[in-house]
Amino acid sequence: MLSIQNLTASVDDNEILRGIDLDIAPGEVHAIMGPNGSGKSTLSNVLAGREGYEVSGKALFDGADLLSMEPEERAAAGLFLAFQYPVEIPGVGNMYFLRTAVNAVRAGRGEPELSATEFLAEAKEKMAALDMDPAFLSRSVNAGFSGGEKKRNEVLQMSLLQPRLAILDETDSGLDIDALRVVAEGIEALRDGERSMLLITHYPRLLEYVRPDTVHVLQAGRIVREGGPELAHELEESGYGERPVDDTSAPRVSEPESGPDDSDARPQARSLL
Amino acid sequence: MVDTIDTLVEREYAFGFHSDIDTEIAPKGLNEDTVRLISAKKNEPEWMLEWRLGALRHFLTLTEPTWPRVSYPPIDYQDMHYWAAPKPKGPSPTSLDEVDPEIRETFDKLGISLDEQKRLSGVAVDAIIDSVSVATTFKATLAEAGVIFCSFSEAVQDHPELVQKYLGSVVGPRDNYFAALNSAVFSDGSFCFVPAGVRCPMELSTYFRINAENTGQFERTLIVAEEGASVSYLEGCTAPMRDENQLHAAVVELVALDDSSIKYSTVQNWYPGDKNGKGGIYNFVTKRGRAGNRAKISWTQVETGSAITWKYPSVILQGDDSVGEFYSVAVTTNHQQADTGTKMIHIGRNSRSTIVSKGVSAGVAQNSYRGLVKVLRSAEGARNHTQCDSLLMGPDCGAHTFPYVEVRNDTAQIEHEASTTKIGEDQLFYCRQRGLSEEDATNMIVNGFCREVFDELPMEYAVEAQALMRLTLEGAVG
Numbered sequence: 085m086l087s088i089q090n091l092t093a094s095v096d097d098n099e100i101l102r103g104i105d106l107d108i109a110p111g112e113v114h115a116i117m118g119p120n121g122s123g124k125s126t127l128s129n130v131l132a133g134r135e136g137y138e139v140s141g142k143a144l145f146d147g148a149d150l151l152s153m154e155p156e157e158r159a160a161a162g163l164f165l166a167f168q169y170p171v172e173i174p175g176v177g178n179m180y181f182l183r184t185a186v187n188a189v190r191a192g193r194g195e196p197e198l199s200a201t202e203f204l205a206e207a208k209e210k211m212a213a214l215d216m217d218p219a220f221l222s223r224s225v226n227a228g229f230s231g232g233e234k235k236r237n238e239v240l241q242m243s244l245l246q247p248r249l250a251i252l253d254e255t256d257s258g259l260d261i262d263a264l265r266v267v268a269e270g271i272e273a274l275r276d277g278e279r280s281m282l283l284i285t286h287y288p289r290l291l292e293y294v295r296p297d298t299v300h301v302l303q304a305g306r307i308v309r310e311g312g313p314e315l316a317h318e319l320e321e322s323g324y325g326e327r328p329v330d331d332t333s334a335p336r337v338s339e340p341e342s343g344p345d346d347s348d349a350r351p352q353a354r355s356l357l
Numbered sequence: 358m359v360d361t362i363d364t365l366v367e368r369e370y371a372f373g374f375h376s377d378i379d380t381e382i383a384p385k386g387l388n389e390d391t392v393r394l395i396s397a398k399k400n401e402p403e404w405m406l407e408w409r410l411g412a413l414r415h416f417l418t419l420t421e422p423t424w425p426r427v428s429y430p431p432i433d434y435q436d437m438h439y440w441a442a443p444k445p446k447g448p449s450p451t452s453l454d455e456v457d458p459e460i461r462e463t464f465d466k467l468g469i470s471l472d473e474q475k476r477l478s479g480v481a482v483d484a485i486i487d488s489v490s491v492a493t494t495f496k497a498t499l500a501e502a503g504v505i506f507c508s509f510s511e512a513v514q515d516h517p518e519l520v521q522k523y524l525g526s527v528v529g530p531r532d533n534y535f536a537a538l539n540s541a542v543f544s545d546g547s548f549c550f551v552p553a554g555v556r557c558p559m560e561l562s563t564y565f566r567i568n569a570e571n572t573g574q575f576e577r578t579l580i581v582a583e584e585g586a587s588v589s590y591l592e593g594c595t596a597p598m599r600d601e602n603q604l605h606a607a608v609v610e611l612v613a614l615d616d617s618s619i620k621y622s623t624v625q626n627w628y629p630g631d632k633n634g635k636g637g638i639y640n641f642v643t644k645r646g647r648a649g650n651r652a653k654i655s656w657t658q659v660e661t662g663s664a665i666t667w668k669y670p671s672v673i674l675q676g677d678d679s680v681g682e683f684y685s686v687a688v689t690t691n692h693q694q695a696d697t698g699t700k701m702i703h704i705g706r707n708s709r710s711t712i713v714s715k716g717v718s719a720g721v722a723q724n725s726y727r728g729l730v731k732v733l734r735s736a737e738g739a740r741n742h743t744q745c746d747s748l749l750m751g752p753d754c755g756a757h758t759f760p761y762v763e764v765r766n767d768t769a770q771i772e773h774e775a776s777t778t779k780i781g782e783d784q785l786f787y788c789r790q791r792g793l794s795e796e797d798a799t800n801m802i803v804n805g806f807c808r809e810v811f812d813e814l815p816m817e818y819a820v821e822a823q824a825l826m827r828l829t830l831e832g833a834v835g
Binding site: 132133134135136154155156158159160164165167170171172173174175176181184185188189192224225241245 | 781782783784786787788789790791792793794795797801802804805806807808809
């Protein structure tokens with residue numbers, strides 16, 4: 085479904101991805117793990133079509149040249165990115181946003197639009213599965229949401245949009261253990277043997293709930309190791325090999341990776357005069 | 358993003374046509390003869406003429422204000438016509454059926470039907486071309502409720518006692534430069550009177566259309582809500598595309614007596630000039646209301662047109678527990694300049710005011726919010742909340758905020774909140790990743806930004822405002 089060959093990406097002559105090769109077949113779930121700054125978020129941004137990177141190499145999505153497509157064309161083709169930092173859009177109702185997105189993607193697939201009633205029924209059902217309050221629909225997109233609410237909202241969007249390939253960028257970060265379980269179950273529920281997933285994560289704990297077929301370790305812009313799900317456990321024991329091994333099992337505090345993706349993703353400054 | 362902003366300048370002004378209406382026009386120049394001619398054309402009583410002449414004499418002693426953050430070449434007030442009117446083809450129409458078909462067609466093109474049967478919703482319209490009101494709809498229905506809604510000229514003839522009582526009572530003929538000019542040469546406008554205890558049965562609206570060349574437009578609107586009355590009023594404006602600038606200096610006065618409420622909404626779409634900043638309307642307008650005890654005045658404005666906008670719809674909160682509101686969206690693109698905001702003058706005890714201002718700038722446009730919150734010694738317990746947000750699209754536009762606060766009473770609570778944001782690449786990318794085109798995404802984000810203000814508009818105009826916004830920003834991305 086996704087075939088990446090020698091993919092590189094730089095920002096201001098700073099090479100972040102240094103030749104990635106990756107093949108994901110239909111129905112497969114792959115995980116990419118790696119330390120902060122290894123290029124994980126850059127990979128997801130480049131695949132989704134974010135501007136601001138100089139990109140070379142090849143990425144084929146169902147045989148189509150992904151890198152030449154606009155972000156919305158990629159979305160219509162069935163590529164979904166769950167954002168590490170979901171963006172706030174004040175004044176735009178979540179329900180309106182979700183329905184517009186669903187209908188835009190449906191239009192791209194040549195399917196008829198969902199009416200407000202049809203959409204609402206579907207959204208409510210999926211929200212119940214994610215343990216979300218229906219009041220979410222009437223709030224502005226992500227505005228004032230807690231970290232956990234934002235992540236659930238991403239998984240909700242994924243379940244409504246029914247993508248062919250879902251890239252989840254650190255969807256587990258910032259979640260407490262209960263929220264992680266709900267979100268992981270939501271992700272697991274979308275595994276149907278057809279849909280492919282690429283889980284980008286810093287910690288192995290998500291992978292205990294969503295068991296990947298393959299784990300790749302990304303370090304300094306290259307995939308340095310590959311293996312089965314057991315690799316995730318090994319990393320938990322021994323770390324990424326770059327830093328001294330922590331003698332506690334407590335996860336490290338997540339720090340945003342450096343790069344243009346993160347600097348843009350922060351909430352906008354609001355000054356009080 | 359920068360490329361896409363550049364293409365914004367290609368947008369066309371949809372209302373830029375000129376109608377071939379036979380027009381009667383006064384000679385150029387501003388002097389007592391001009392004022393006398395206007396007054397005579399309108400067959401005005403002596404007191405009205407004297408009022409105008411007083412304003413003219415005062416105006417001639419004034420110099421044009423330079424404090425707004427806008428720039429334009431000097432205006433030659435002698436090189437302008439002060440009176441233009443569609444030439445009557447026979448006796449003046451006594452019913453709507455007799456309105457000149459050319460005029461009717463002009464308003465049809467603008468989507469304003471003068472045909473009462475064709476109006477889907479109950480909105481009464483006073484249609485004004487250049488200096489003259491050409492038709493007012495639903496007069497009979499309104500009269501049943503005791504509401505007077507007519508052109509200003511008719512009001513001077515038919516209700517002189519009301520005009521004399523309230524004209525200039527909120528914006529005096531010496532109030533400021535452009536108000537003095539307007540007081541001297543105002544040609545027409547709308548007059549509305551809602552008697553005590555009456556809730557006006559339908560929305561009222563005035564539609565202003567500039568058609569003639571080299572002509573200033575000076576209307577005067579006066580709305581009076583007596584004790585316990587309420588009315589909702591909307592004005593819309595368009596003008597042909599012309600290379601030279603045209604001056605529009607209007608005055609709106611609102612009188613809200615005790616326990617009454619007036620809601621005044623504006624969708625302003627005067628011709629903004631071309632992409633190089635040539636032509637367009639200078640919109641220099643004075644709007645003010647006076648609120649009595651427990652009375653409420655609410656201004657909502659959506660400003661997308663004009664080369665220059667200079668206006669500060671204000672409320673004098675004279676009565677105890679009076680309420681003043683100002684909700685504004687000002688969009689400037691290309692070379693447009695806007696210096697707009699409000700004044701809230703708190704006099705009465707526990708008077709409250711709310712200001713929500715949203716400025717959107719693109720191209721090389723400059724957008725300023727200028728607002729005054731003044732609390733006098735008498736205004737025990739006064740409260741104000743001001744929120745002032747600016748959205749920038751592209752690297753070459755500017756947003757400026759000038760908040761003035763003067764408080765003379767310790768019990769007052771004043772809050773001011775301001776933000777400036779760029780339309781976020783991250784917001785756009787997020788929307789596009791979910792399948793929205795860049796243009797749809799931009800519209801969604803900008804409309805969301807303006808939501809609080811659109812929510813204040815009467816339903817059908819909220820839809821119109823959003824459509825207008827879309828049109829204004831068309832090609833802003835692509």
